[in-house]
Amino acid sequence: MEETRLTALNYDESKVKTLSSIEHIRLRTGMYIGRIGDGSHPDDGIYILFKEVVDNAVDEFIMGCGKKISISCDGATCTVRDWGRGIPLGKLVECVSVINTGAKYNTDVFQFSVGLNGVGAKAVNALSERFRVVSYREGEYREVVYARGEPISDRSGRTAEKNGTLVEFSPDPGIFSDYAFREEFLQHRVRHYAYLNTGLKLVLNGETFVSDQGLVDLLADEAGESTSYPAIYSRDATLEFAFTHTNEFGERYLSFANGQYTSAGGTHLSAFKEGVLKGVNSYAGKNFAPDDIREGIIAAVSIRLKDPVFESQTKTRLGNTDIRSWIVNRVKQEVEQSLHRNSATAEALLAKVQVNMAIRTELQSVKKKARERAKKVAIRIPSLRDCRVHLGDDDPLAEMSTIFLTEGQSASGSMIACRDVNTQAVFSLMGKPLNCLGLKRDTLYQNEEIYNLMQALNLEGGAGGLRYNRIVLATDADVDGMHIRNLLLTLFLHFFEGLVLDNHLYILETPLFRVRNKKETVYCYSARERDSAVTKLGKGAEITRFKGLGEISPKEFGQFIGPDMRLLAVSIPRIKDVPEMLDFYMGRNTPERRAYIMENLR
Numbered sequence: 001m002e003e004t005r006l007t008a009l010n011y012d013e014s015k016v017k018t019l020s021s022i023e024h025i026r027l028r029t030g031m032y033i034g035r036i037g038d039g040s041h042p043d044d045g046i047y048i049l050f051k052e053v054v055d056n057a058v059d060e061f062i063m064g065c066g067k068k069i070s071i072s073c074d075g076a077t078c079t080v081r082d083w084g085r086g087i088p089l090g091k092l093v094e095c096v097s098v099i100n101t102g103a104k105y106n107t108d109v110f111q112f113s114v115g116l117n118g119v120g121a122k123a124v125n126a127l128s129e130r131f132r133v134v135s136y137r138e139g140e141y142r143e144v145v146y147a148r149g150e151p152i153s154d155r156s157g158r159t160a161e162k163n164g165t166l167v168e169f170s171p172d173p174g175i176f177s178d179y180a181f182r183e184e185f186l187q188h189r190v191r192h193y194a195y196l197n198t199g200l201k202l203v204l205n206g207e208t209f210v211s212d213q214g215l216v217d218l219l220a221d222e223a224g225e226s227t228s229y230p231a232i233y234s235r236d237a238t239l240e241f242a243f244t245h246t247n248e249f250g251e252r253y254l255s256f257a258n259g260q261y262t263s264a265g266g267t268h269l270s271a272f273k274e275g276v277l278k279g280v281n282s283y284a285g286k287n288f289a290p291d292d293i294r295e296g297i298i299a300a301v302s303i304r305l306k307d308p309v310f311e312s313q314t315k316t317r318l319g320n321t322d323i324r325s326w327i328v329n330r331v332k333q334e335v336e337q338s339l340h341r342n343s344a345t346a347e348a349l350l351a352k353v354q355v356n357m358a359i360r361t362e363l364q365s366v367k368k369k370a371r372e373r374a375k376k377v378a379i380r381i382p383s384l385r386d387c388r389v390h391l392g393d394d395d396p397l398a399e400m401s402t403i404f405l406t407e408g409q410s411a412s413g414s415m416i417a418c419r420d421v422n423t424q425a426v427f428s429l430m431g432k433p434l435n436c437l438g439l440k441r442d443t444l445y446q447n448e449e450i451y452n453l454m455q456a457l458n459l460e461g462g463a464g465g466l467r468y469n470r471i472v473l474a475t476d477a478d479v480d481g482m483h484i485r486n487l488l489l490t491l492f493l494h495f496f497e498g499l500v501l502d503n504h505l506y507i508l509e510t511p512l513f514r515v516r517n518k519k520e521t522v523y524c525y526s527a528r529e530r531d532s533a534v535t536k537l538g539k540g541a542e543i544t545r546f547k548g549l550g551e552i553s554p555k556e557f558g559q560f561i562g563p564d565m566r567l568l569a570v571s572i573p574r575i576k577d578v579p580e581m582l583d584f585y586m587g588r589n590t591p592e593r594r595a596y597i598m599e600n601l602r
Contacts (some may be wrong), residue, residue, distance in 0.1 A: 018423075022097065022149035029175060039179045041569045042188065043503065046171045046179050049127060051189060052120035053080045053167045058193055060084025061200045062304075066164060068201045071190065076170055076179045077130075083164040086137040089156065093144055096121045096133050097151070112501035121167070121352045125149050127176075128169040136161040148172055166438045191221065196259050196302055204274045215242035215300040217256065224576025225296050225482065234334040241272060241331065243299035245352045249441060250463060250498045251294050252575060256302040257310070257318045263502065264311070266318030266596050268327060272301040274480055275331025280353070282332065283339040283346065288353055291462075295356040298575065303327070363442055370445035376490035383449070384456045385416050387425040390467045400471040403456065404508065404561070405429060406549065407484050414550060415474065418558035425468065427456050433487045444495060461500045472567065474508040476548040490586045491572065493578050500572050509566035510552070514544040523556075525566070 025032050029045070037044025050073070057069045057080055066083035073079070087095050097124050126149040127133040134143040142156040171179055183205070191201050194209040195218035202209045211217045216231050218241050228245040235241075255262045255269040262269070273294065278291050309319040339346040389397045403425040406412040412428040419426060434447050444454055458465040473488050475481035485507065492500055499505055511523035515533035517540065522533040534541055546552055552560070560566075572578055585588070 014053075022122070022126040025099075025123050026149065026175070029127060033127070036176060037179075038177065039181055039185075041503070042185045042571065043175075044179075045127070046176055046181060047170065047185055047189065049124045049171060050078055050181070050186065052124050053078070053169065054189070054193065055259065056121060056167075057082035057084065057165070058197060058200070060164075061197055062259075067199060068203070069193075071186075071202065071204045073181050073186055073205060077168065078170075078181065079168040081164060081166045083162055086165050087133075087135040089135055089140060089142040091150070092135050092142050096125050096131070096144065097146070097149065097238060098122065123168065124167075124169050127172055129172040129174075130168075130170045132166075132168040133472045134166040136164050136166075145169040148174075170571035192218070192256075192261060193259070195300075196256055213400065215240055215302060218242070218300050219244060219298055222252070222254070222574045222576065226576060226579070227298070228296075228352050229345045230342075230571060232335060232338045232345065232349075234331075234338070237300070238304050239327065239330060241299065241301040241334075243276065243297055245296045245349065246298055246575070248296060248298075248497065248575060248578075249495050251296075252498055252501065254300040255318075256300075258304055259302075259307050259393050260310070262310075262316060262318050262361065264317035267320050267324050268301060268303045268318050269322045272299070272331055275328045276335055278328065279332040279335025280339070280349065283336045284350060284353075288357070289360070290352050292356040292360060293357075294353060302303055348467070363445065366442045366445040370450065370451050381456050383428045383430070383452055385412070385419075385428075386425045386456075387420075388422050391469045392467075399469050401425075401468045402472055403427055403468040404472045404474045405453070405488060406474045407431075407476060407481065408550065414552055414554045414557045415561065417554035424561065425456075427453060429484065432484055433491060435487055435586060436491045437582055439494070441495065450491065452518075459496060459499075463496060463502075466499065466504065469504065470506055470567070471504055472506045472508050474510070474549060477510065477512055478547055481548070486585060490582055493572070493582055494569075497572070497575065497578055500570055501575070503569060503571070505570040507565040508561070509568055510546070510549060510560050512546060514539050514546065514556075516544075517541045524561075 029036060033045040033048040035041070035043060035045060037046070039046050054069065054071065057066075060066045060082050061069070061084070063084070065085045068083055070081045071078070121133075125146050129148060131146040131149075132143065134141055138161055139158060139160075140156065141159040141161060142154070143152045145152045163548070173179070186204060187209075188209070190209050194200060194202055194211045195214055198211055198214045200210065211269045213233075214235060216233050219227070219231050223244070223246050226246045226248065228247070230448070231242045231244040233242040253265065253269055253273075255265050255272070257266070257268060273290075276288050276297075276299070277288075277293055281288055303318075305320060305323070307320075311317040311319060339349065387401065387403075389395045389401055391398055391401045394403075400423040402423060404412075404415055404419075405427050407429050408417060409428060412426050415426050430449055434443065434450060436443060436450075443450065445451055454460055455469075457471065458467040471492075473485050475485045475488075489505075492505055509525055511525050512527075513524040513530040513533075515522045515524060515537055517531060517537045520537060522529075522537065524530040524533050530543065534543065549557070572581075584592070
């Protein structure tokens with residue numbers, strides 16, 4: 001102890017370190033790309049690297065140079081080629097390896113760029129096992145190759161290639177362990193690039209993506225044929241928006257700033273919402289409530305700014321405050337004019353608002369009874385063991401806030417005993433939840449357990465009040481557990497699909513088997529892992545099959561919901577995919593579903 005204390009006190013010049021930009025990126029990866037992951041989640045780091053490279057190519061198109069981007073991406077390596085101006089050959093090394101170096105500080109060269117911090121390409125370089133960039137300019141080329149940010153080769157010469165830039169990178173397995181690019185996540189990102197940049201042709205692994213109507217095409221892709229009227233659409237050099245209504249519950253917004261998907265919204269989105277409200281009310285000469293206008297809306301808004309202010313390098317929320325008033329006024333004016341120009345659209349929109357008003361009025365008495373019933377049961381939510389930190393709190397742990405939905409007291413007992421009380425809450429289900437497919441919103445208030453769950457999540461006022469960043473379904477690994485999981489998925493997809501689309505819903509993976517001998521214990525998540533563990537520990541190893549979460553002791557369970565817990569994200573790319581999927585798995589088509597299960601049973 002004394003030796004440790006003396007070492008700690010030995011604080012002099014030799015202990016102060018200066019890291020190179022590459023070393024800092026590799027040491028503090030999360031500062032630059034957010035989560036690391038393995039490619040199984042759309043926000044994992046490898047997709048941020050992909051985005052940073054493609055962003056640079058798209059910026060060339062925005063500046064009027066190059067109308068095509070070619071992308072190839074296998075399981076481990078991505079190559080992006082644009083036909084823009086090409087990086088100036090004499091500054092190629094600095095642009096891909098020295099932080100705070102780039103032309104995007106000059107608004108004459110890049111007016112509406114996403115990457116304004118001079119970090120993107122450098123982060124990709126630093127975090128790649130191999131990084132290669134080639135710039136083609138006026139019949140000459142220069143190629144530099146790096147390994148984990150360290151230069152390997154630098155060559156140049158004459159070329160017949162047309163102007164532009166080629167970037168090839170392979171994420172470093174030492175940082176992104178067991179990663180793989182998933183085609184559907186790449187397609188989703190590339191599809192958005194096409195919608196946000198009308199006329200740009202993107203080719204991903206041989207498939208072409210191009211859009212003629214911008215955000216109108218985006219809404220059609222998201223909502224399918226479930227819209228109530230043709231989208232109201234407006235576009236100029238700095239602001240583009242489109243919106244319509246569907247018959248689904250809740251609100252769905254897709255907001256972008258300089259081509260970056262701002263998943264957490266920001267000033268541009270809140271101003272857009274206010275503008276729509278004012279525009280509809282001004283046209284109708286009414287004072288409709290915001291919820292009556294917004295219920296069922298699906299909208300997309302894109303803004304281009306010379307000086308965007310983002311929350312962080314991952315750019316999930318726009319913070320520019322000076323843009324609010326002009327966006328509100330512009331949206332209000334455009335909405336009002338569009339409704340005057342198209343009476344059929346105006347009638348359909350106002351009819352939707354009237355329906356929303358009627359439903360809200362009808363729900364008032366149901367809500368009152370539900371609240372009175374809840375007060376009689378308990379002052380607090382009886383099935384909830386809450387945590388201390390919640391989503392939206394001014395606390396660094398807020399993003400880690402998690403609620404586990406478990407079946408029964410035995411499973412929740414183990415979880416409550418070993419959870420992190422700061423960030424992990426537990427909600428105990430009393431039994432199998434109601435199948436909500438096709439039911440109306442009053443179900444949320446008439447069913448006691450669903451109402452308690454909605455109150456626990458703080459969703460009565462909409463998804464904006466969500467108290468936990470992650471909602472985790474923690475059910476047994478048997479037939480009943482699978483059924484409960486499907487019923488919960490149906491509840492969220494039917495009434496709160498926005499939470500799923502915004503990546504808040506997860507499934508907890510817990511071990512199916514425990515294999516142990518006197519020296520070692522191995523937890524296995526599949527039969528294959530079990531067989532491998534038996535081979536490793538010997539034939540005399542004891543094998544335990546966990547049928548339910550309650551069979552796992554609190555001491556064991558702690559590691560399964562700790563920092564290394566396995567979470568499977570519930571991913572639904574588009575709203576239009578939801579109704580057909582729910583109807584097949586949870587509807588009345590029993591023979592078709594049974595045939596599907598028998599054909600795919602393993």
